[in-house]
Every structure is written in structure tokens, then in C-alpha cells.
Amino acid sequence: MPVPVELVRPLRQQALRPGSPPEDSVFPGDDEALATHVAVRDGASVVAVGSLLPEAPPGWLTTWPGVRPPSGTGRWWRIRGMATADRWRNRGLGRAVLDLLLERAADAGGGALWCNARPAAVTLYRRAGFAEAGEIFEVPGIGPHRVMWRVVPEP
Numbered sequence: 001m002p003v004p005v006e007l008v009r010p011l012r013q014q015a016l017r018p019g020s021p022p023e024d025s026v027f028p029g030d031d032e033a034l035a036t037h038v039a040v041r042d043g044a045s046v047v048a049v050g051s052l053l054p055e056a057p058p059g060w061l062t063t064w065p066g067v068r069p070p071s072g073t074g075r076w077w078r079i080r081g082m083a084t085a086d087r088w089r090n091r092g093l094g095r096a097v098l099d100l101l102l103e104r105a106a107d108a109g110g111g112a113l114w115c116n117a118r119p120a121a122v123t124l125y126r127r128a129g130f131a132e133a134g135e136i137f138e139v140p141g142i143g144p145h146r147v148m149w150r151v152v153p154e155p
């Protein structure tokens with residue numbers, strides 16, 4: 001379910017930016033009107049989160065073989081901040097969050113999604129219909145990532 005961005009940031013920091021200051025869990029576009037943030041809770045605890053932001057991909061992705069840019073009313077969306085608390089991993093919560101974000105993109109007119117996936121998450125995205133593009137690259141201070149993308153049709 002959509003939640004205020006402030007609810008997703010603590011788990012983002014804990015899981016994705018451990019040891020870094022809280023401001024590192026604030027992403028550009030978090031406060032845009034079309035941004036959606038979702039969380040899975042166990043009681044009052046947030047155990048999985050993810051965000052969908054309207055954001056164009058790196059320019060090279062739009063010319064990558066096989067990549068289809070958004071058509072019609074669609075737009076480019078970026079998935080960011082996918083995180084699951086350690087003890088809740090491997091229970092399907094990441095997929096549940098991703099499905100909610102895909103649904104939101106479809107409800108907003110469809111388009112194409114992209115993300116920078118950590119190697120451990122590539123299988124999750126593949127199972128959800130994402131394709132890999134480009135080579136593995138290093139995000140300084142964070143680690144290796146791979147660009148992935150997919151089309152989301154209108155509902």
C-alpha cells in the first residue's frame with residue numbers, strides 16, 4: 001500500500017546504506033507528485049519497501065538493442081530503494097513490493113521501467129519480466145549494479 005516517503009527511508013538506510021548518514025536514504029524525486037512509495041508491515045514494523053519515481057533512464061539505455069521506450073501516454077519510471085529487513089528475506093516480500101510498484105505504473109498509464117539492480121536482486125527482477133542491459137558497473141561506496149528494464153502496459 002502507498003505510504004509517505006518518510007516511512008520507507010529508515011529501512012532504505014538500514015538495508016541499502018548501512019553506516020551512512022540518514023540523508024543518504026533521501027533520493028532525488030522522492031517528493032514528486034507521481035512518486036509512489038510502498039511498504040509491507042508486520043504490525044508497526046516496516047519489513048519491506050520500494051519506490052517508483054518518474055525518471056528518465058541513462059541516455060544509452062534508450063538505444064540499447066531490444067529496449068522499447070514508452071508509447072502512448074506512458075512514461076519512464078525508475079524503481080529505487082527496494083529493501084527487505086534481514087530476517088524477512090526470502091519470503092516473497094520483495095516480489096510483493098515489486099508487484100505493487102508495477103501495478104502503480106500500469107495504473108498511471110503504463111510505460112517502461114528501469115532500475116539499477118544489485119547482483120543479489122537480478123533474479124527477482126528477471127522473474128518479474130525485466131531484462132538486463134549494459135554491463136555490471138560499480139556505484140561508488142555501494143557496490144556492483146546492473147541496469148534492468150521492462151515495459152508496463154496500460155491496464
